[in-house]
Amino acid sequence: xxxxxxxxxxxxxxxxxxxxxxxxxxxxxxxxxxxxxxxxxxxxxxxxxxxxxxxxxxxxxxxxxxxxxxxxxxxxxxxxxxxxxxxxxxxxxxxxxxxxxxxxxxxxxxxxxxxxxxxxxxxxxxxxxxxxxxxxxxxxxxxxxxxxxxxxxxxxxxxxxxxxxxxxxxxxxxxxxxxxxxxxxxxxxxxxxxxxxxxxxxxxxxxxxxxxxxxxxxxxxxxxxxxxxxxxxxxxxxxxxxxxxxxxxxxxxxxxxxxxxxxxxxxxxxxxxxxxxxxxxxxxxxxxxxxxxxxxxxxxxxxxxxxxxxxxxxxxxxxxxxxxxxx
Numbered sequence: 001x002x003x004x005x006x007x008x009x010x011x012x013x014x015x016x017x018x019x020x021x022x023x024x025x026x027x028x029x030x031x032x033x034x035x036x037x038x039x040x041x042x043x044x045x046x047x048x049x050x051x052x053x054x055x056x057x058x059x060x061x062x063x064x065x066x067x068x069x070x071x072x073x074x075x076x077x078x079x080x081x082x083x084x085x086x087x088x089x090x091x092x093x094x095x096x097x098x099x100x101x102x103x104x105x106x107x108x109x110x111x112x113x114x115x116x117x118x119x120x121x122x123x124x125x126x127x128x129x130x131x132x133x134x135x136x137x138x139x140x141x142x143x144x145x146x147x148x149x150x151x152x153x154x155x156x157x158x159x160x161x162x163x164x165x166x167x168x169x170x171x172x173x174x175x176x177x178x179x180x181x182x183x184x185x186x187x188x189x190x191x192x193x194x195x196x197x198x199x200x201x202x203x204x205x206x207x208x209x210x211x212x213x214x215x216x217x218x219x220x221x222x223x224x225x226x227x228x229x230x231x232x233x234x235x236x237x238x239x240x241x242x243x244x245x246x247x248x249x250x251x252x253x254x255x256x257x258x259x260x261x262x263x264x265x266x267x268x269x270x271x272x273x274x275x276x277x278x279x280x281x282x283x284x285x286x287x288x289x290x291x292x293x294x295x296x297x298x299x300x301x302x303x304x305x306x307x308x309x310x311x312x313x314x315x316x317x318x319x320x321x322x323x324x325x326x327x
Contacts, residue, residue, distance in 0.1 A: 007247045009267040015043035016270040026285040027293045046240035049177025056124045078275040105161025157229040169233045201245035208239030273304030
């Protein structure tokens with residue numbers, strides 16, 4: 001089993017907080033403060049791709065069942081609770097199609113992961129020589145889709161809810177995280193020039209932030225530049241690659257680093273915290289700043305940690321019962 005890289009846990013916890021912040025636009029005096037969602041998603045997907053690439057040697061059935069059991073039960077529980085809450089508060093009933101679309105858009109992150117897993121597994125099982133060609137194929141698909149199908153008069157790079165262009169982007173981030181695994185880990189072992197590597201990784205990180213921020217600024221303040229919104233995806237991808245490299249370098253230098261307990265708990269509960277926050281967000285929208293913001297953070301993190309702990313306990317009970325039946 002590969003050694004755990006705790007620096008990545010810290011980054012996942014930070015990603016969780018960034019994603020949470022991006023959902024708080026109605027709680028800030030200005031929605032411009034609710035930033036970080038695309039960076040948080042990028043961190044999550046590139047780290048997930050990197051880590052999952054170390055597990056694809058397992059048979060597909062075993063691999064995919066383990067992945068889906070990690071996300072599907074929690075999602076079903078939260079959606080059922082969300083529906084019951086709507087009924088209890090006499091929220092207007094939606095039609096079947098409307099309800100489907102609301103669940104699709106509200107929990108888009110979950111459905112994206114469910115789609116990504118089998119495709120990712122199939123790609124990563126290919127011979128590593130083919131990986132570079134797969135990367136070129138992905139880039140070709142991305143830009144052809146952008147040129148032919150994306151409406152350049154609307155902001156779709158980070159559109160709300162389930163949007164195919166956004167989904168295609170984040171799959172690419174996850175894919176590149178996996179494809180970079182072999183290259184980055186080998187480079188850390190063979191090439192021990194940390195100073196040069198840190199400068200290169202930091203430059204890539206800052207370049208990505210600069211590209212992302214510049215394109216956003218043009219769109220928001222100059223009311224133009226929508227035809228170049230792919231630069232937002234490019235910037236985030238460079239940001240993610242640079243950050244991943246820096247984290248691996250840090251791990252090579254500080255291999256004994258272990259994050260605090262709360263950071264580890266948040267990193268392990270990113271899925272649950274996400275599910276909780278998108279489900280109860282509407283309860284905090286009309287609260288006074290900063291009280292509503294603080295209550296929102298405390299509530300979603302607290303309930304997310306409780307849900308994750310409860311699901312782990314339930315899984316242990318089920319496992320013990322299965323083992324006891326065998327013997």
